[in-house]
Amino acid sequence: MIVHPVSAGLSMAYLVLDERSALLVDAGAPGQADRILGALEALGRNRLSLIFITHAHFDHYGSAAEIRRRTGAPIAIHQDDAAAMAAGRTELGSTRGWGRLMAGLLPVAERLLRPEPTPPDLLLEDGATLDRFGFPARVVHTPGHTAGSASLLTEDGHAFVGDLISTSGRPHPQRMYAQDWAAIPHSIARLAQFGPRLVHPGHGRRPLPGERLWEILPVA
Structure with missing residues (x-):
């Protein structure tokens, strides 16, 4: 399985390819469709099987529609x-630290970028699999940042975690916004128990070796 990161405006998107299928994890901010689909074409593909969104923040679903x-x-x-x-x-x-400033800028960003209402085609729950889309992967509910934050764990050990953690700077749990701060360390610990090989964050280009999830857990 090939993982190709795409810098998609304010966050990372990931093209995940096997021999037959291509999956998109997160879709960046509004206006990033050309960049993402251009990356797909550069990889020699022109079809997507599924767009998996880790959570409902516009910098992750903005170009999905x-x-x-x-x-x-x-x-x-x-x-x-x-x-x-x-x-x-x-x-x-609720917000902490720099999140307070960013929350104040959210209405401005939404007026400028105009996130499109994006009804999903498929509602997922914890433990759902993507086998029917050609990918041996399962959904792991990892709430905290939002109530419905979910990670995608592939059979070969790649974990796509959205804003559960960040590798911008020193790897750390997401610390600007949360709907449930107390749930974040529990979600990190639960994901770590699956033993992922590489953890791909929504912010930060560097994947985190899976065993390092335990290292960042105490500061969650």
């Missing part, structure tokens, strides 16, 4: 974040 229109790929998200994405909302919860 446009990519769906252009490829026909269905959009999937955990059921607890589906309503926010369908309404084009970004629900931050």
Whole structure:
């Protein structure tokens, strides 16, 4: 399985390819469809099987609707974040540190970027698999940042975790916004118990070796 990171505006998107299928994990901010689909074409592919969204913040689902229109790929998200994405909302919860400043800028960003309401085609729950889309992968519910934050864990050990952690600077748990701060360390610990080989974050280009999840857990 090949993992190709794409810098998609304000966050990372990931193209995940096997011999026959291509999956997109997160779709970046609005206006990133050309960049993401250009990367797909550069990899010699022109079809997507699925668009998996880790959580309903516009910097992760912002180009999903446009990519769906252009490829026909269905959009999937955990059921607890589906309503926010369908309404084009970004629900931050409570904020800490730099998150307070960013929360103040959110209305400006939404006016400028105009996130599109994006009803999903598939509602996921914990333990769901993507076998029917050609990928041996399972959904792991990892709430905290949002109620419906979910990670995708492939059979060969890649974990795509959205904003559960960040590798921008020193690897750390996401620490700017959360709907449930107390749930974040539990979600990191639960993911670590699956023994992922590499953890791919929503912010930061560097994947984290899976065993290092335990190292960052005490500061969650």
